[in-house]
Amino acid sequence: MTTVPFPAATITGYPRIGRRRELKKALEAYWAGRSTREELESAAADLQLATYRRLVELGLGAQDSSLPAAFPLYDQVLDTTVALGAVPSRFADLADAEGRLDLDASFVLARGDAGRAPLELTKWFDTNYHYLVPEIGPRTPFRATADRLVADVRRAAAHGFTVRPVLVGPASFLLLAKADDDAPAGFDPLQRLPELLPVYAELLQELAAAGADWVQLEEPALVADQHVPAEQLASAVWDAYTALTAVAGRPQLFVTTSYGSPGPLLHPLACSGVEALHLDLVKGATPAPEELEFFRGEDSAVLVAGAVDGHNVWRADLAGGLDRLAELARGGAQVSVASSTSLFHVPHDVAEETRLDPQLRSWLAFADQKVGEIVTLARGLAAGAEAVAGQLAEAAEARRTRQDAAGVRDAAVRERAGSLTAADIERADAAVRRAAQEGRSFTASGPLPPLPTTTTGSFPQTAEVRAARARHRAGALTDAEYDAFLREEIERVVRLQEELGLDVLVHGEAERNDMVQYFAEHLDGFATTVHGWVQSYGSRCTRPSILWGDVSRQGEGLRGEAFTVPWIRHAQSLTDRPVKGMLTGPVTILAWSFVRDDQPLGETANQVALALRDEVADLEAAGIGIIQVDEPALRELLPLRRADQPAYLGWSVDAFRLATSGVRDETQIHTHLCYSEFGEVVGAIDGLDADVTSIEAARSRMEVLTDLEAAGFSRGIGPGVWDIHSPRVPSQEEIEQLLERALEHVPARTLWVNPDCGLKTRGYEETKASLEHLVAAARTARERVAQPAGRPLIVQHGTRG
Ligand SMILES: CN1c2c(nc(N)[nH]c2=O)NC[C@@H]1CNc1ccc(C(=O)N[C@@H](CCC(=O)N[C@@H](CCC(=O)N[C@@H](CCC(=O)O)C(=O)O)C(=O)O)C(=O)O)cc1
Ligand SMILES: N[C@@H](CCS)C(=O)O
Ligand SMILES: [Zn+2]
Numbered sequence: 001m002t003t004v005p006f007p008a009a010t011i012t013g014y015p016r017i018g019r020r021r022e023l024k025k026a027l028e029a030y031w032a033g034r035s036t037r038e039e040l041e042s043a044a045a046d047l048q049l050a051t052y053r054r055l056v057e058l059g060l061g062a063q064d065s066s067l068p069a070a071f072p073l074y075d076q077v078l079d080t081t082v083a084l085g086a087v088p089s090r091f092a093d094l095a096d097a098e099g100r101l102d103l104d105a106s107f108v109l110a111r112g113d114a115g116r117a118p119l120e121l122t123k124w125f126d127t128n129y130h131y132l133v134p135e136i137g138p139r140t141p142f143r144a145t146a147d148r149l150v151a152d153v154r155r156a157a158a159h160g161f162t163v164r165p166v167l168v169g170p171a172s173f174l175l176l177a178k179a180d181d182d183a184p185a186g187f188d189p190l191q192r193l194p195e196l197l198p199v200y201a202e203l204l205q206e207l208a209a210a211g212a213d214w215v216q217l218e219e220p221a222l223v224a225d226q227h228v229p230a231e232q233l234a235s236a237v238w239d240a241y242t243a244l245t246a247v248a249g250r251p252q253l254f255v256t257t258s259y260g261s262p263g264p265l266l267h268p269l270a271c272s273g274v275e276a277l278h279l280d281l282v283k284g285a286t287p288a289p290e291e292l293e294f295f296r297g298e299d300s301a302v303l304v305a306g307a308v309d310g311h312n313v314w315r316a317d318l319a320g321g322l323d324r325l326a327e328l329a330r331g332g333a334q335v336s337v338a339s340s341t342s343l344f345h346v347p348h349d350v351a352e353e354t355r356l357d358p359q360l361r362s363w364l365a366f367a368d369q370k371v372g373e374i375v376t377l378a379r380g381l382a383a384g385a386e387a388v389a390g391q392l393a394e395a396a397e398a399r400r401t402r403q404d405a406a407g408v409r410d411a412a413v414r415e416r417a418g419s420l421t422a423a424d425i426e427r428a429d430a431a432v433r434r435a436a437q438e439g440r441s442f443t444a445s446g447p448l449p450p451l452p453t454t455t456t457g458s459f460p461q462t463a464e465v466r467a468a469r470a471r472h473r474a475g476a477l478t479d480a481e482y483d484a485f486l487r488e489e490i491e492r493v494v495r496l497q498e499e500l501g502l503d504v505l506v507h508g509e510a511e512r513n514d515m516v517q518y519f520a521e522h523l524d525g526f527a528t529t530v531h532g533w534v535q536s537y538g539s540r541c542t543r544p545s546i547l548w549g550d551v552s553r554q555g556e557g558l559r560g561e562a563f564t565v566p567w568i569r570h571a572q573s574l575t576d577r578p579v580k581g582m583l584t585g586p587v588t589i590l591a592w593s594f595v596r597d598d599q600p601l602g603e604t605a606n607q608v609a610l611a612l613r614d615e616v617a618d619l620e621a622a623g624i625g626i627i628q629v630d631e632p633a634l635r636e637l638l639p640l641r642r643a644d645q646p647a648y649l650g651w652s653v654d655a656f657r658l659a660t661s662g663v664r665d666e667t668q669i670h671t672h673l674c675y676s677e678f679g680e681v682v683g684a685i686d687g688l689d690a691d692v693t694s695i696e697a698a699r700s701r702m703e704v705l706t707d708l709e710a711a712g713f714s715r716g717i718g719p720g721v722w723d724i725h726s727p728r729v730p731s732q733e734e735i736e737q738l739l740e741r742a743l744e745h746v747p748a749r750t751l752w753v754n755p756d757c758g759l760k761t762r763g764y765e766e767t768k769a770s771l772e773h774l775v776a777a778a779r780t781a782r783e784r785v786a787q788p789a790g791r792p793l794i795v796q797h798g799t800r801g
Pocket of ligand 3: 456632672756
């Protein structure tokens with residue numbers, strides 16, 4: 001092994017979608033058959049090289065391994081699955097004779113094909129990124145497939161860059177995996193760790209031979225409480241890394257632990273012989289003096305201090321950061337400076353945001369600015385604070401102006417939020433409300449049938465809808481023309497739902513670019529960006545809004561003006577059937593925005609909730625009887641350590657209740673949560689006190705209902721019967737079967753029929769076909785429920801053996 005020092009400044013990753021979303025465009029063109037594989041590969045290679053050039057321009061070294069080679073085309077976990085040859089059994093036919101998956105095969109794992117669902121997509125720690133879950137069973141093959149990684153290293157070298165390849169580390173890979181369908185009960189993918197290590201060893205050797213001096217192994221799963229006890233995990237980590245550090249001809253190893261603290265796993269990680277260990281000093285703790293011992297001495301690991309926040313956009317407190325780093329160095333550690341997480345959670349460059357208020361812009365740091373901060377901190381650490389005095393002073397001034405700026409603190413908003421009482425989050429008892437709601441006709445069309453059908457809100461965001469919005473933004477469409485366009489679109493969607501025979505309609509959300517950004521555009525205290533795209537999964541991106549000040553609805557007075565009511569009222573005016581009001585909940589608005597870091601999140605949540613409460617009240621006053629408040633991100637923000645979860649669930653549930661509890665008993669509040677791992681949050685979902693909850697359930701074939709049943713959940717529930725994440729159209733029979741399963745756990749009286757999530761990413765063809773099947777299946781199920789003797793399949797609640 002050659003010994004090349006770890007660079008003084010580095011990042012653990014950089015946005016890979018491209019400054020103008022070049023990768024998204026290249027991928028989507030390829031998938032649509034509009035470009036060749038060579039064109040896709042060439043666009044991706046250009047992006048890699050442009051990234052290296054930019055990072056060097058920003059102050060990172062070209063040849064000291066400070067540049068991470070982390071350029072997955074779809075997802076980093078998928079790339080590690082491919083590199084390990086861990087081909088799930090249901091995709092075995094896609095592998096070549098040596099058991100390898102090529103790029104096209106990997107896209108089938110990511111996106112599915114006609115007969116096959118893709119790998120499950122799940123949120124990545126407490127972020128809005130989603131990874132593809134590896135499926136591991138006792139017989140899943142493992143085989144080193146280093147060709148793409150090696151090609152990246154060689155391409156970079158040919159252009160003068162010595163880069164650092166990145167892989168998900170062995171412990172996290174298996175902890176992030178799920179047991180495949182062939183695995184026996186009780187099988188845990190972690191059992192395969194000993195068999196996986198030789199494959200990592202081979203990959204490391206191949207990368208060293210290709211010229212990599214350092215390889216980065218990401219171990220974020222080690223900062224979260226896991227299903228295995230900490231001692232067992234500690235010995236697995238020790239075994240894994242002592243084995244890898246014993247590999248002959250390997251590169252030096254840099255292990256990262258983003259999104260929190262490794263806690264008791266710090267010891268085995270730091271002392272296993274790896275040459276550098278990253279700690280997230282933003283979300284995690286600074287090592288205690290006794291932990292600093294692990295980093296003392298010549299043969300110890302370099303402490304790579306993740307001092308600059310990779311997951312939020314505020315300019316760093318450089319002086320404070322430098323003091324902390326100097327303290328670590330004085331404690332005897334050899335310290336390098338890095339980002340706390342990969343920078344792919346933040347947009348490329350704040351300089352692109354020329355439409356942002358210049359003062360707000362001066363408070364912000366996107367990926368490029370963060371690289372600059374890291375380089376400054378590393379210089380300050382090496383040469384003393386005076387060497388970077390100018391940068392420290394500028395950063396301090398930005399923080400000072402932010403503290404004192406108008407709008408950051410709004411006395412009226414604060415007074416309102418400060419005078420809340422317990423009564424503001426209470427509604428009448430759920431049973432009382434249910435009686436009031438069952439007794440009412442939501443519209444002229446009469447009471448709802450049993451097993452009412454509905455959708456979760458959005459209808460396909462067609463190219464025409466997006467183009468109209470883009471033309472409106474560019475001034476090519478007047479406000480009146482855009483408004484007329486949207487009203488027609490709403491009418492089309494309403495008529496379609498009537499034709500399909502849905503019971504509770506939606507307006508389709510055509511006016512919304514995104515379910516959070518749209519709200520941010522109508523609330524004071526938020527700013528939005530033009531180019532601030534961040535990857536959410538695959539080629540799909542969002543532009544997280546920036547929540548910088550106190551929040552209320554825009555417009556005159558403290559309550560401001562309603563902004564969703566005109567659309568919903570228009571939709572309702574077109575039909576006799578009830579149209580749902582459609583709002584995004586406070587927790588989701590926070591989770592998918594960059595939030596202020598100068599006050600507890602719970603305080604910010606209450607301000608957002610109060611603004612939504614005003615909107616809910618205005619919807620009710622406009623005659624809307626059913627109001628849905630989506631909280632798909634409720635689970636996303638759940639702290640990674642169990643000890644921190646109750647406090648979070650307390651304020652987040654209260655914020656939802658604050659938004660929704662100002663209505664009459666007969667107004668039905670719905671919520672929508674599009675994830676299926678309910679276990680940990682089932683109590684909180686009950687605590688939301690919504691009358692009806694729609695959840696993702698199709699992929700897990702209603703498994704989620706067992707959690708709800710076990711928790712005694714008795715409110716209205718709409719387990720998704722159509723997995724909208726792929727273009728596949730579910731058959732009527734398949735949906736009927738799912739409903740039969742659902743009825744084994746849920747009484748017919750509380751069951752709703754709906755897809756897993758919104759239809760905005762789907763096309764109309766599959767939407768129409770799937771909804772036809774959904775409505776027909778609901779009708780069949782209704783008939784069976786009405787005649788229980790005719791079909792033994794309908795089992796009364798609680799009587800299942
Ligand atoms: C439900 N999910 C959401 C998450 N986070 C959000 N913030 N929003 C969500 O809905 N997280 C979890 C899940 C799954 N995640 C996603 C994330 C992103 C998408 C998605 O479909 N993204 C779209 C972009 C959506 C958007 O903002 N559209 C805008 C701008 C569209 C655009 O690119 N315009 C072009 C010009 C358009 C033209 O000429 O046709 C431009 O500006 O250059 C809009 O519609 O106005 C994506 O394409 O990535 C889904 C689920
Ligand atoms: N109402 C939103 C929820 C997405 S999670 C939609 O249907 O798109
Ligand atoms: Zn959803």
